[in-house]
Amino acid sequence: MEDLLAATPEALQGARSLTLSQLFLSLSLPSAMEAPMCLIESNDGEExxxxxxxxxxxxxxxxxxxVVSIVGLYRTGKSYLMNxxxxxxxxxxxGCEMQANTKGIWMWCLPYPDRKDQTLVLLDTEGLGDVDKADKQNDSWIFALSVLLSSTLVYNSMGTIDQSAIDKLxxxxxxxxxxxxKASPGGSVDGGLEDSIEYLRFFPSFVWTLRDFTLQLKLNGKPITENEYLENALKLKKGDTPDVQLFNLPRKCIRFFFPTRKCLIFDRPTSRKNLHRLEQMEESELEPDFVEQANxxxxxIFWTSKEKTLPGGHVVTGHLLAKLAESYVETICSGKVPxxxxxxxxxxxxxxxxxxEEAVSCYEKLIGQRLSLPTESIQELLGVHAECEKEALQxxxxxxxxxxxxxxxxxLMKTLDDRKEEYCRRNEQESSKHCQALLASLSVELEEKVHSWVYSQPNGHKQFVEDLKDVEERYYREPKKGVMAEEAxxxxxxxxxxxxRAILQSDTALSEKEKQMEEARAQADATQREQEVQQQKQAELEQKKQDQQRSCQENIQQLMLKMKHVHEQILEEHKKMLESRLAVSISREQEALVNEGLQVEAGRMKEDVQDLREKSARVKEFSWTNTAMLLLIACRNYWPQIIEKGVGLFM
Known part of the structure; x- marks a missing residue:
């Protein structure tokens, strides 16, 4: 990035060249808006x-x-650059006529050239400083919203960067x-230039475009780059008089708020008499130098502009950008400061x-596609649940x-666990229903014999036991009975x-002793069946317990992956903030040696640098285990049995 920021337009052009035909091709996708649309309306005299x-x-x-937004005085050619x-x-x-055309902030959403699955949002703003505008505060809010919403802010002006140009900014x-x-603990908001370091986490990169530039890029007789020209124009004056303070303030603000800066110059595109038909003119009709500079x-912009992010590196989607825009405008209209x-x-x-909600919906959709009830075992259901939970968690x-x-x-963990338990209940219900219907079908002949008194004769009990055993054997041979097979x-x-028992007692072929032995055998069989059912239930409880441990471990692992990414983003933020403040601090300290009036400010800059270094050190020492333990404690509160194997979750 630093190399690109320092690169000359010639070097940048040599690195990559996008022709207009390539741009048209890359942007001619169905998801592109056909034309711009007003996003934030700004009718004069209205909010x-x-x-x-x-x-x-x-x-x-x-x-x-x-998000690339452009701001600047009206009738300076902003809209042409956005087009x-x-x-x-x-x-x-x-808006080539005397009256400014663009009111408010207009938006154009297009697929980003050469970047898959990214959207380029262009924001064109109404011209600042319109003499016909009744509400002058409106310009300040338009400028502020452009800063808040963009990842790259383009400031467009005419001519050179002189005192008049600085004053207009x-x-x-x-x-x-x-x-x-930032909001203070009491609910109020803190701000001020002294807190500008916090703004760096939110503010966009800054590009100053100079239109109809006629000067030679030289300083003290030596050629300089556009960026060197900009930095020279932003130099501060020495002294502490009101005039010097007034001179320095906008320059200090640009330097503090926008440490990532770039300057680009443009020749006049065509003769003044042809400016009104600029939209209709072919490239061959424009000044070649201007065409080259526009490219x-x-x-x-395409190479250096980054995704809009929030502090911590969270990437902003169009959905989130809409919420931010709505929130900021509502706050402004309520009379408050965003x-x-x-x-x-x-x-x-x-x-x-x-x-x-989206994760739960994803889980329900996936498990609806992959799970067929009843399952042969609880493990089969838990396996499908684990797959769906993992994807939902992602x-x-x-x-x-x-x-x-x-x-x-x-x-989310609790909700998905509740969903799992609900599917377990439904699984048991479906299995019970299926098994009861199966047993009813298999025992039709047995029931008919009972009702026809077939077993009410000598040795009838033996025949009844054999027929009942036959039903049981045929039942076991049937597949896909589900988890309630034994219980049913x-x-x-x-x-x-x-x-x-009734058939046994009426069987005249058996002695009393034989009847007692038969009853004991039947009781032993019933006891054994009960034990087998209880063992199955205990095994299922153990499987559910293991699944909860798996779930907790999966949550911790995914949390740690996400936190590692956030941690890296925060470190990168601190690095940029530190580099920016360090550069300013060094320059302020040097100036303070020859200018007593800047010593206090230089001292404050050094304090900022030290504070940033300490914060960065704390971020580097961040312990993943502490945060993972927080989630583990939550797991334990919800699933107390996880306590037994909690330590193993970190292995």
Missing amino acids: LRINREALQILQRIRHPVV RLAGKRTGFSL HYVTELTERIKA QFCNY CMESSVLALAEMENTAAV VFMKRAFKDDELRFQIK LKQFLEGKDAIS
């Missing part, structure tokens, strides 16, 4: 309003989104008034609830985030005990 139709389009996008990114001549309104100095990074711009941390936590609550892990107390994962047979034979 901001979400366009529900556009919101629904975003909500249907379940892929990660890369180039879309690979189209027309789409976003160019005063919206960046108002960001701490329009956006708060370099597209290449840079707090990024609060919005993310509220979003996590909704998403984690939905993640549980669905949950993919969508859930910031479930720090594991409330939602534990809820036991109940069937118990139902015949009274008939057997």
Whole structure:
């Protein structure tokens, strides 16, 4: 990434070149919007309003989104650049006439070029600084929303980066008034430039595009790159007077809020008299240098723009972006200041609830496809359950985030265990129903003989026992009886005990002693059957217990995999924040040596760096076992028998 940021347009163009024809081909997919649509309406004199139709389009996008937004003064050619990114001549309104065209924030969702399963969301904003606009606060909110929603923010301006251009970017100095990074324990929101380090976890990368640029890129007679030109323009003045503070403030804000910066320059695309028909002009009619620069711009954006993420590295889908946009606009319309941390936590609550529901739905769908009741054994059912639970858990892990107390994962565990128990009950019911019907069918002849008094004659009891044994043997030969086979047979034979005793007592061919021996034998058989049924039930309980241990282990393993990924993302965030703050701190300390007025600020920067280092060290020392133990304790509370083998779950 650093190499790309430092690369010249020529080097970047040499690394990869996307022609317009390739762009058209890559974007001509059925999921692409045919034209832009207003996402956030901004009618002068009225409050901001979400366009529900556009919101629904975003909500249907379940892929990660890369959000590129563009802001700048009106009539500076923002929409033309966005159309180039879309690979189209027309789409976003160019607004070449005196009155600004784009009102609010317009959205265009397209498949990302050369990136599978990603969506490019282009956000074109109304021009800032429109003299005809009654509500000047509206511009600040449009700028703030562009920052909040994007992963790459393009600021478009005309000419050079002089004091006038910096002054027109005063919206960046108002960001701490329009956006708060964290909520305080009391429920209020903290902010301010001194807390800018927290903003780095949320804010996009920054690209400054300079249109109709006419200067030679030289400094002190030596050639410089566009980025060096930008960094030179952002240098701070020494001193602590009000004028110096006013000069430095927007520059400090850009440097602090957007440590990832890039500058790109453009020649004039065509003569002034042809600007009004820019949409209709072929590339061959445009200035060759401009065409080359426009292609370099597209290449840079496509290569460097990343998926929109939330702190901790959770990737934002179109569905999540819709919720964020809705949340921010509702907060602004309520007269409050959007707090990024609060919005993310509220979003996590909704998403984690939905993640549980989606996972349970996935489980029900899978087990409905794979499980046929009744099963031959409880182990067969538990095996299918384990497969479906694993896949459902993966669905949950993919969508859930910031479930720090594991409330939602534990809820999912309990829900799936309840579903498993319900399927076990249904399995027993289906098996019992099938076995009872089977036994009734097999014993038809036996019942007819009983009702016809066939066994009420000498040696009738022996014949009855033989016929009953024949029913039992034929029953055992029948397949797919299910888990209640033994229990159903036991109940069937118990139902015949009274008939057997009656026939035995009336059998004149047997002596009293023989009758007593026969009764003892029958009792022994019944006892043995009862023992076999109890042994089967005990074995099933042990299998369920083992399945609960397996489930707990599966949850812990998937949790640790997810946490490892989150941990890596947090470390990367801290690394970037530390590098950004360290670079600023060093420069402030150097300036402080010759400028007494900056010493306090330099000292604070050094404190920020030390605090970040300590936080990074704590993140590196994070113990997976402690968090896994939290889940294990939850398992124990829900399934007390897991205590016996809890330690083994970490092996």
